[in-house]
Amino acid sequence: RFDAPPLPPEALEARARVRAFLAEECGGGRYVPHRCSWSTFDPEFSRRAGEAGFIGIPWPREVGGQGQTSLVRFVVTMEMLAAGAPCGAHWVADRQSGPQILRHGSARARREILPRVCKGECFFGIGMSEPDSGSDLAAVRTRARRHGDGWLIDGSKIWTSQAHRVHYLIVLARTGDAGEDRHGGLTQFIVDMSAPGVTVRPIHNLSGGHEFNEVFFREYYVPDDMRLGDEGAGWSMVTGELA
Numbered sequence: 494r495f496d497a498p499p500l501p502p503e504a505l506e507a508r509a510r511v512r513a514f515l516a517e518e519c520g521g522g523r524y525v526p527h528r529c530s531w532s533t534f535d536p537e538f539s540r541r542a543g544e545a546g547f548i549g550i551p552w553p554r555e556v557g558g559q560g561q562t563s564l565v566r567f568v569v570t571m572e573m574l575a576a577g578a579p580c581g582a583h584w585v586a587d588r589q590s591g592p593q594i595l596r597h598g599s600a601r602a603r604r605e606i607l608p609r610v611c612k613g614e615c616f617f618g619i620g621m622s623e624p625d626s627g628s629d630l631a632a633v634r635t636r637a638r639r640h641g642d643g644w645l646i647d648g649s650k651i652w653t654s655q656a657h658r659v660h661y662l663i664v665l666a667r668t669g670d671a672g673e674d675r676h677g678g679l680t681q682f683i684v685d686m687s688a689p690g691v692t693v694r695p696i697h698n699l700s701g702g703h704e705f706n707e708v709f710f711r712e713y714y715v716p717d718d719m720r721l722g723d724e725g726a727g728w729s730m731v732t733g734e735l736a
Contacts, residue, residue: 500568507550507565508572514545515576526577532704534655535579536616542580543613547573548587552595556603557611581655586610589734590617590663594683597722597730602683606661620650620664620684620708621731630665630731631675635710637666637682643716644668644682646690649709656706657693660686664710665731668724679727683719690714 500508518524518538527533542548550566552558559565573580591610594602609615626632635648646666656662662684669678684691690713696705722730 504568508568511569511572530577532581533579534581536582538579539582539613549611557608582616586617599718601718616659618656618659618662620662622652624651635666637668646710646713651707653706653708656708676728681721681727682715
């Protein structure tokens, strides 16, 4: 048996605020609690959560965050999940895509994207898995090649949750020689889902629901300032993102 350590004042204050927010949201009938709250997609709830300051909590204030600790974010996330709140729209952006852009993105990407994420107005999907690859992430066949001031991407991704609803994917693509361990020559890109060259095809489950998708890229152009990190650094970045 372990006694729980005391939470610092800022975490206690955040817990009280988010509990009051959730009580008002649920009590007002704006959402119905669900056990899969982290995948329940509700853009309006995410917008209200952003307005209340519950997205991007540890990010710097200059990009729209709250400048708080990761412990405060943990407490808020725990309360959201315990209350069955529909966090699915902002979940990926808040958990991994936003921090990836914050650490490795260009000044343009941080300036244009992160404040919208914090407002609950910008959502992300994960462009990693590919057809016929199972869980072998190193088997990436989607390729990106240099073209002018950017890159052209050709290939496909699969099991892409909410690709038909999100604004961006972070896509892992092959940009160079794979090497013996196949971890070389991989790079991450921020893909705008509204731009030409990307097609989303739904994958319906047995009950007719639509969460998963196939995503196809055909000469999709992405400017170089929407590349994440250095060219060829994608493997270390994607494993760090998953961690």
